[in-house]
Amino acid sequence: MKNLHQFIEMFKAQLKLTFREKQAWFWGIFFPVILMSIFMVIFSGSSDNEFSAKVAIVDENPNATSEMLFQQISQIPVLELATEEPINRTQAEELVKDQEVHAAIVLPSSVADTSILLVVNKENEQGVTTQALSGMLNHFVQEANLYAVGATPTYELQFESITASSNDISYTDFLLTGMIALAIAQGGMFGMVDLVEMRRKGLIKRLRMTPANMNLFGLSDMVMRLLFSIIQIILLSIIGVFIFGASLYINFPSLLVIFLLGALSFNALGYFFSSFSNTSEAYMGVANISSFLMMFLSGVFFPIETMPEWIQPLSNVLPLTYFVDGLRESMIYSTPVFTAGLWAGISIMVLWGAVAFVIGSWFYKRKSLVSTR
Secondary structure, rough: OOOHHHHHHHHHHHHHHHHOOHHHHHHHHHHHHHHHHHHHHHHHHHOOOOOOOOEEEEEEOOOHHHHHHHHHHOOOOOOOOOOOEEOOHHHHHHHHHOOOOOEEOOOOOOOOOOOOOEEEOHHHHHHHHHHHHHHHHHHHHHHHHHHHHOOOOOOOOOOOOOOEEEEOOHHHHHHHHHHHHHHHHHHHHOHHHHHHHHHHHHHHHHHHHHOHHHHHHHHHHHHHHHHHHHHHHHHHHHHHHOOOOOOOOOOOOHHHHHHHHHHHHHHHHHHHHHHOOOOOHHHHHHHHHHHHHHHHHHOOOOOOHHHHOOOOOHHHHOOOHHHHHHHHHHHOOOOOOOHHHHHHHHHHHHHHHHHHHHHHHHHHHHHHHHHHH
């Protein structure tokens, strides 16, 4: 009962300190919104739109073959021609260099010529649009070859996409849940910088001289941060749904469990960072490195399966990987709370949080003993 009363009083004090700290509001609420909006615009802006590419057609020596190919290429719906009529190669190369077109297509210079040249900008050589154009043109050439020898195509490729969800989901939904997980994780990892400042100013040392339980002090700060996470998930979900058109299919029991355990786990990581950081700069450095590493290796923007095989084992041990997966399972796939696969990921994430909290508490106790000697 005594510990409960002490925890409540510490929680009230932490809450008052946070409300007075304007930086806490920015990094805890406004920065995640700005970050999510930027990434949603960058990564989801063209995901649901039809592919299109602007090209220039070069036909310096018009002939029967080049005219036939020009007519066929101009009828491809996803290609936008830079000019209504073909241009010379010098003009086309200037357009490619200035990135006014995605590529230039050089048609055969004679009836006997059998090559079609695709000219692209070196800077965009590995880009998605360039790869798509290359594959499209290659398919076009194969079709032209069949037509030239009078062969009739026997097989055709059909495309169908399926999902584990019973609902119609999009990449925007995938990205939104990843950004929510990232924002909550960053809020926890960056949110404990005030503990470092309190120690630097001697407030922690004074607190140790009182009967206050330091474990309860750290726990009260983490629970207070949990309130920020609740605001984050609500605010980011509203923005994602009503501004970016995302769709959420939430299983609330699963979401509640994953959200609470995930937020507390990353708050524990922040508590751990604060336990050995002597300055706020050192703390922010560790938090930034950890956040940057997990941001790109935990499946926030793209599925882990698409990453190089040698990176995937590292991704599979990071706590954010399982927090992202858990939020997606509960917010997109409506996965029930009593699902073995869901709890396997939760266990790894909670293990990270528990170990971080225990080690952080040990560091604080150790410093307490040293300061009293």
